Each structure stands twice: as structure tokens, then as C-alpha cells.
Amino acid sequence: MSPPDGIDAQSPAPKRVLVIDDEPRSVAGVIMELGLRGIAVDPVQTRQQAQSALARNAYDAVLLDLMIPERETGEPRTDPPSSAHGFALLDGIRASTWEKGGTRADVPVVVMTGVGAEVSGVAQQLKARHIEQVFVKPVPPVLAAETLVDAMGEKRPC
Numbered sequence: 001m002s003p004p005d006g007i008d009a010q011s012p013a014p015k016r017v018l019v020i021d022d023e024p025r026s027v028a029g030v031i032m033e034l035g036l037r038g039i040a041v042d043p044v045q046t047r048q049q050a051q052s053a054l055a056r057n058a059y060d061a062v063l064l065d066l067m068i069p070e071r072e073t074g075e076p077r078t079d080p081p082s083s084a085h086g087f088a089l090l091d092g093i094r095a096s097t098w099e100k101g102g103t104r105a106d107v108p109v110v111v112m113t114g115v116g117a118e119v120s121g122v123a124q125q126l127k128a129r130h131i132e133q134v135f136v137k138p139v140p141p142v143l144a145a146e147t148l149v150d151a152m153g154e155k156r157p158c
Contacts, residue, residue: 015152016040016057018103020050020089021065021112029141030063030148037149046071047085051092054103060152062103063144064089065137066113066122083113083122090129108132108151112139 017034021027022045031041042057044050048071054062066086096105111126111134126134132151135144 014038014040015060015149016042017061017063017148017152018050018053018057018059019043019063020045020047020068021063022046022068023065026065026112026137027063030139030144033141033145034148037145039149045069047089050089054093057103059103059107061108061110061132061148062093063110063112063148066111066126086111086113087125087129090126090131094129106130108148110144110147110151111135112137112144 015038017039019027019031019034019041021043024043024045027043031043034041039060042053042059044053046069050064050068053059064086066083068085068089070085090109093103093107093109094105109129110132113122113134114137123134133147135147
């Protein structure tokens with residue numbers, strides 16, 4: 001059976017990005033910019049949600065706010081955001097602990113953080129985890145989207 005008119009049977013699936021940030025307003029512009037470029041976006045807010053999404057889906061890139069909560073806890077938040085959750089998530093990605101069909105260990109990851117990466121030693125820890133780029137918030141949406149698009153064009157070794 002041939003594809004419908006106007007549909008190329010050989011065209012690749014659209015790129016897909018996982019956006020992990022517990023403050024949806026801070027990434028709304030990035031999500032919009034990626035959508036304008038034809039890139040599918042799955043936004044999540046916690047480490048637990050991210051791990052589930054990464055295990056189920058093969059993402060082409062990840063945008064990660066380093067300071068994320070472990071899981072949803074309702075209001076008031078009893079599980080505050082922590083860079084420990086972001087680093088644990090990165091370690092899981094790089095260890096390729098996902099089942100078949102999940103995200104690859106060499107997926108490009110772009111990190112956003114409110115932590116002063118240059119003074120806290122965070123930058124060295126991220127470099128060891130093969131991060132594409134580290135941005136200190138606030139991040140201009142166009143810049144974050146362009147960085148993700150560029151990162152999806154090349155695959156990095158773990």
C-alpha cells in the first residue's frame with residue numbers, strides 16, 4: 001500500500017526533545033521555538049517523570065534544568081528541587097539504563113541552571129558527563145532552541 005499523496009514514505013520521523021523543568025514558564029518560549037521548527041516536545045517537571053519518559057521514548061535531545069524535584073508532591077512542595085536529582089538523571093542517561101526502545105546514552109543534553117556554574121564546580125561535573133552546553137538562567141528561548149537543533153545534528157560519544 002502506498003502512502004497518501006504528499007507524504008513521502010522515506011521521510012524521517014520528526015525530531016523529538018524532552019524538556020525537563022519544574023517551572024513551565026521558564027521553558028514555554030523554548031517549547032514554542034522548537035515547535036516552530038517542527039520538533040516535537042515532551043515537557044516534564046520531575047526526575048521521576050523524566051526517567052519514565054526516557055525509558056519509553058527515543059529522544060533526539062534533552063533540555064534539562066539541573067535543579068529539579070525527585071517527584072510530584074503537591075503543594076506546598078516537600079521535595080525541593082536539587083541539583084542531586086539532575087545529576088542522578090544525567091548519570092542514568094549516560095549509563096544507558098533504559099530498556100530497548102528508550103533514549104540512547106549518547107543523546108545530546110543541554111543544561112540550564114540557576115546555579116552559578118562557573119563558581120560552584122558544577123561546570124566540571126557537567127563536562128565529565130558530556131553535556132553539549134550549559135546555560136545560566138534566564139536563557140533566551142531562541143538561543144536554547146538553536147543549541148538543541150545544532151546538537152541534534154551531531155552525535156557525541158559517551
